Amino acid sequence: MRRYETIVIVKPGAGEAEFSSVSEKVTGTIEKFGGLIVSNDKWGLKKLAYPIKKEAQGDFLYVEYAGLPDGVKEMERLLRIDDRVLKFMTVKTQNVFTPDAPKPEGLAEEPETATADAEEASE
DSSP states (O other): OEEEEEEEEEOGGGOHHHHHHHHHHHHHHHHHTTOEEEEEEEEEEEEEEEEETTEEEEEEEEEEEEEOHHHHHHHHHHHHHOTTEEEEEEEEEESSOOTTOOOGGGGGHHHHHHHHHHHHHHO
């Protein structure tokens, strides 16, 4: 399995029930293909940088998951034909999913710890 992140922009007038339906469609498709949902966040209503399908705002959904490429392909196909979805983007973040691996932001903390250990060793 690989690790992915998907951001979906839903029409703002769709309502909470429609937004939940899109969210369930995304997570359900991933789980149907044997994937694992790491996090599912609603970012809320945000102003878009440019109008998309004559909409100035969009309701954002962020999903981080591990899955197979076939599941991602099917999820994107379903989002492409859904009229409630303005835009979506999927990014692969890891080739091999390891559940306990730290996120890339954790890498910045390691060199500081290494230099502190080196200073203690030199004393």
